[in-house]
Amino acid sequence: MVPLLRLLRVVVLAVMLGLPAVLEAQSSLFGVRGLGIPGRPLTPRSRATGGSFGLFDGESDLNPAALTTLRGVSAGFVLAPSWRRWEAPLGDATLRDSRFPLLTIAGPVPGTRLALGVAVGSYADRDFRLATSDTAELRGVPVAVNDTLSSLGGLSEIRLAAGYTLSARTAVGAAVYWITGSSRLDVRRSFSDSSYQSFGQSAELSYLGVGAALGLTHQLSRNIRLAALVRSDHKAKVDRDSTRVYDVDLPYTFGLGIQVRASRRLSAAVTGIYRTWSGANSDLLAQGGVGARNTMEVALGGEFIRNLRRPGALPIRLGVRYSDLPFPVVTGHRPREYSVSAGTGARFAQDRAGIDFSVEQAWRSEGSPYKERAFTVILGLSIRPYGLNRAEP
Secondary structure, three states: OOOHHHHHHHHHHHHHOOOOOEEEOOOOHHHOOOOOEEOOOOOHHHHHOOOOOHHHOOOOOOOHHHHHHOOOOEEEEEEEEEEEEEEEOOEEEEEEEEEEEEEEEEEEOOOOOEEEEEEEEEEEEOOEEEEEEEEEEEOOEEEEEEEEEEEEEEEEEEEEEEEEEOOOOEEEEEEEEEEEEEEEEEEEEEEOOOOOOOEEEEEEEEEEEEEEEEEEEEEEEOOEEEEEEEEEEOOEEEEEOOEEEEEEOOOEEEEEEEEEEOOOOEEEEEEEEEEOHHHHHHHHHHOOOOOOOOEEEEEEEEEEOOOOOOOOOOOEEEEEEEEEOOOOOOOOOOOEEEEEEEEEEEEEOOOOEEEEEEEEEEEEEEOOOEEEEEEEEEEEEEEOOOOOOOOOO
């Protein structure tokens, strides 16, 4: 039987030289390499603005200082089904999947300037099934073979965070992260000649890492607010079937944002986030991968409040976003993503519960050979037991 690592490399190489005729249960065409496609643990409100409100949103898993904007305890859950269509040299395919990118509980500590939060968010998704056909020479006779490589899993992060209000204008925050997860890999080979028996091997890759973040929000003027984020994720330890095989450097993250209230009804924001994924480049190359590169993300969006007495009643949210992707399909290429988004929301049960809804259309590409269109619906349910409204943006 062919050893697992050797078979993995053979199958992956064959698949990537010209992507397969079959691909299903996939998080993204651009999530096959490296650690997968990075997750976005944001609320539907922030996703609707392209992510531009993320650094100011206390219910998103991004800036711990934003926890101080919450006026009461809030628990939220986010569901994100998506539909994708990709184009590759060997054909096209239509895919779908469902994700749960965020679960959070947060709120202020009564009688203090402190706010605390716990969140479970998506760090990277790596679900896929790849298939390719080839010919192998067995006993001097060419035999058609079919190889499949499937992965189920990814990485998640558990965040413990605290925000503290220093003054009427400034708040700071800190968070620690436990990064964990696993990918179940399965390799199968079958033969067109029934004289040969199909075979396969399985392995489980598990990941473990830690991180820490510092955040800041500052009210520069009555209508302008700033936010900043610095985060450091240490190495992810990778085990194969409980045996340590290698480490992967995780990125530093730097984020800046500005939010402007143009009027009582209209708020807009722009943010930029830079991640040093190239630290993982040498680690992935040593394992036969194609490496990694740094990424830049820029988002612009806004929210229009239709009813000033009830700001949570069907506001209009719009956003656009550009982002690099860290793990290329082919060495030397630069995958990118563009997206537009829109959404709204509503509060009910005396503002003790709410639903937020957004849709996002994304276009990803890596040169002309590899393209992907993805349509995602982001649905969030939240409960605020004391019926307190969200802090104004």
